[in-house]
Each structure stands twice: as structure tokens, then as C-alpha cells.
Amino acid sequence: SQQGEEDPQALSIQEGENATMNCSYKTSINNLQWYRQNSGRGLVHLILIRSNEREKHSGRLRVTLDTSKKSSSLLITASRAADTASYFCATAFPIQGAQKLVFGQGTRLTINP
Amino acid sequence: EPEVTQTPSHQVTQMGQEVILRCVPISNHLYFYWYRQILGQKVEFLVSFYNNEISEKSEIFDDQFSVERPDGSNFTLKIRSTKLEDSAMYFCASIWGGWNYEQYFGPGTRLTVT
Numbered sequence A: 001s002q003q004g005e006e007d008p009q010a011l012s013i014q015e016g017e018n019a020t021m022n023c024s025y026k027t028s029i030n031n032l033q034w035y036r037q038n039s040g041r042g043l044v045h046l047i048l049i050r051s052n053e054r055e056k057h058s059g060r061l062r063v064t065l066d067t068s069k070k071s072s073s074l075l076i077t078a079s080r081a082a083d084t085a086s087y088f089c090a091t092a093f094p095i096q097g098a099q100k101l102v103f104g105q106g107t108r109l110t111i112n113p
Numbered sequence B: 001e002p003e004v005t006q007t008p009s010h011q012v013t014q015m016g017q018e019v020i021l022r023c024v025p026i027s028n029h030l031y032f033y034w035y036r037q038i039l040g041q042k043v044e045f046l047v048s049f050y051n052n053e054i055s056e057k058s059e060i061f062d063d064q065f066s067v068e069r070p071d072g073s074n075f076t077l078k079i080r081s082t083k084l085e086d087s088a089m090y091f092c093a094s095i096w097g098g099w100n101y102e103q104y105f106g107p108g109t110r111l112t113v114t
Helices: none
Strands: A005-007 A010-014 A019-024 A031-037 A043-050 A055-058 A061-066 A071-076 A085-095 A098-103 A107-112 B005-007 B010-013 B019-024 B031-037 B043-050 B053-057 B065-068 B075-079 B088-095 B109-113
Touching: A005 A085, A010 A019, A019 A085, A019 A107, A031 A061, A031 A071, A031 A098, A043 A055, A043 A061, A043 A071, A071 A085, A085 B043, A098 B031, A098 B043, A098 B053, A098 B088, B005 B088, B010 B019, B019 B031, B019 B088, B019 B109, B043 B065, B043 B075, B075 B088
Parallel strands: A010 A107, B010 B109
Antiparallel strands: A005 A019, A019 A071, A031 A043, A031 A085, A055 A061, A061 A071, A085 A098, A085 A107, B005 B019, B019 B075, B031 B043, B031 B088, B043 B053, B065 B075, B088 B109
């Protein structure tokens, strides 16, 4: 299976704390992308990290990629109530010159005020 | 900032009816996709479309499904005869280039088949 799997499935922390979510996958990838989804809403793109990159930052987000362990992590620092959402990693596989994404089950993050 | 748009946001239809879900990808993007998410489950790839033809489709994308880019802006997903199990959120996505680019998603259409 090409699936990415997130860990933990659910995470509840206090506002201001850091949240770390992990993603593991099974086969070689082009890149790995993280998305956020608020309940019942669309997928918001957060960060793309390519297979030759080890770490990327965007604001309060930090993503790491370890291709030898086939794993990635998303760190949200100084969490806010508005960060409450589900977070998905999606691994990108080449198809006919393009890419398709394979999503994990997601981590449901709850930030308590 | 350019974004992918989808209409309608919610569609209710009776089993056996045909539905067409519409998407307007980001204007300079070249590759287009449909994904679906059954309530409480993973987002699943359905089909990719490039240069006016399907480049890959999943096992879910059977003969009941079809895609079309009827003009320079719209990208549609048609389900010919809906089943109860087609109830899901359907997402359109687009990407500028083929490899190693961000895939941007629309807000989704919630399809409810009764």
C-alpha cells in the first residue's frame, strides 16, 4: 500500500503549547504535502516538502522529512484556538508525468483555550 | 490569491439520478483532479486529467463516472446513475506543473444521495 498514516489520530493540547503530528509512508515519494481541514470544509494546503529536503518552515509551522525512515512530522508552535482542525499528510506519487496524492487518516487536533 | 472554486456547495439527489459537479481550477494550472471523502474516512483519489484526457483513474472511477473540460475554464465530474454509496464530499484540485508542485483544492461539493 502507498498509504500515509498519521499519528496520533487525535491530539488535545492547551493553547500556547506546541503540537506535533507524525506521518509515515511505505514507498518512495516525489514530495509530501500537509493539509488542514476544518470540520466539513475544504482542504487548505500548508506545506510541501520535496524528497531531497529535510526541513521547511512556514510561519508557526515546521515540517521535517526523513526519507530513510519514510516519515514526516508537522510541528505547530504556540498553538491557537483557531488551529483546531484535522491535519492530513499526503504523499505524492508520479503518474503519467503528473502526481497523485495519497492521504492518511489525519490527526484531529483540538486546542483548548 | 487565485483559488479553485466548486459549485454547488451541496447537492441532494435521488438514487439513480445523474449529477454534474462543477469546478473552476486555477487559471494557469495544467493538471486537474477529482478526489472524494466519504464522511469520517480518508480523502481518496478518483481521477487525474491532463491535455484533455484522463491520465490516471482509480478503481473507484468506474463507468458511472466521467470527467470533462468543456471549455477553457470549467472541469466537471459526472456521475451517471448515483448510488447511496456515492454520498461524499467531492474535491476538485489543480496543479501548475506535473511534478513537485503544490496541489490546490477547492472547497468541495457535498453530495447526498437519498
